Amino acid sequence: MTRSGAGPSTASAFAAARAEGRAALIGYLPAGFPDVAGSIAAIQIMVEAGCDVIEVGLPYSDPVMDGPTIQAAAQQALEGGVRTTDVLRTVEAVAATGTPTVVMTYWNPIEKYGVERFAADLSGAGGAGLITPDLTPDSGAEWIAAADEHGLDKVFLVAPSSTDARIAMTTANCRGFVYATAVMGVTGARTTTSDLAGPLVARTRLATDLPVGVGLGVSNGSQAAEVAAYADGVIVGSAFVRALLDAGTDRSAGLESVGALTRDLAAGVRAEVVRA
Template sequence: MTNPTLAAGAVERHLRARRDAGRGLLMPYVTAGITPGWTDYLRAFAAAGADAIEVGLPFSDPTLDGVTIQQAGQAALDRGASTRRVLADLSGLPDLGVPLVVSTYYNLVLHDGPREFCEALRRAGVGGLIVPDLPVHEAGELTGVAEAAGIEPALLASPSTPQARLAEIAHHSRGFVYAVSVMGTTGERTALAASAAELTGRIRRVTDRPVLLGFGISTPDQAREARRHADGVVVGAAVMRRVLDGAGPDDLKSFLMTLRQALDQECDRPR
């Protein structure tokens, strides 16, 4: 089992403290640049009780994202969103009280080089990084320069990941381990995949880092069920579908508060 204090940066310390206090963790996602005032969604997320916020950099070829996130990314690109503009927007934000975790594809990291990319994230007030198309056996350079810049890279684990590889992913992750509930792309689903429980159980056998479960979680019932297995949930497509349908920050705050309430109810359940 990983030493719980090993290389725990600000994101991991924040999530650990909330988890260890018995709180179910909530990390909503927003595609950066999706609307002119897109950072207002970040404020709404924090006010709704988010424990961290995932900010997706729009990319033209999002191989791991489903239709909803693809549409959101294209809409942001059509508005002129770019990595530099997104980070400039983030730099102007006051402290939200929760960590920001950027997610992106490795091509955007390579554009300026891993070191400059990670240093730019830190200057913008970002604490964590998710790169879904970067496998653990190729992640050494990025994880090294990320840690040097004070950025915590969280790696992804899927239901098909062998146990030995899970241990390697958990060892190299910082902040949390991102458990992918299904083999497939992001998107809303009618039920939490049965593979989610097995995967999170296998991850817990090799690490004490927080485990966040994502891909398909879109309702309070699914969040409540996911909390029985993982430390918390990542909610992306359900948020972005509402944004694409015209929902404003207050609408998203109300939606996320239903997930917050469900996670809190599950935490209060007698064990």
């Protein structure tokens, strides 16, 4: 395995957070929302304000696992003409900040682009890897081979419904970290955190030494602190998208809102420094 891209790895970000006795903050935003330049500007603010890892979303026309907030953002990006090449350009701009940058995408666009070609181009852009919510390891041989060839992280998902055997198989094929999706159903910010998350992280840790990041609709610093008490990473997506959506055409207000949200979340992951 070779890591041909020059981008930083997610392992380094988790190790740095662990050295500080805290969870990593992982922020998600779709490329091309509100437009390509706007998404890069917003993500750069997320980095400056405290995100340790960035997930760049690849907008897709049939986002069956996403809630209405991310669906609205993806639709706006698609209507604006965003392409996979724009996603890679966004990754390159974010990775240049020194922040590990992964792409989160449904599998169909990668197949259409070409699996080996995408792996090579993602690595060349400095990307750290790929999160594949609708691709499982037992159906992902082509991606696993391409990721191994280019030294890219392979981040597969586990869920409360996963059996112990399924968790073991999934985590054995991960590199970088494991994505624990602790809310059954579509994505979206929520007012309370899930009581399924802690047990899922505990079960996952029995199967792997990899960091476990939790995505369950965290929308503020106090929720981030709750999740940081038991997870290695706190993943936030819909709340960042909502901050930009609520600002409408006022780009300055949207960026200010994203910065304020990031600072609140970053303070949250630092509030709980003694974790299980």
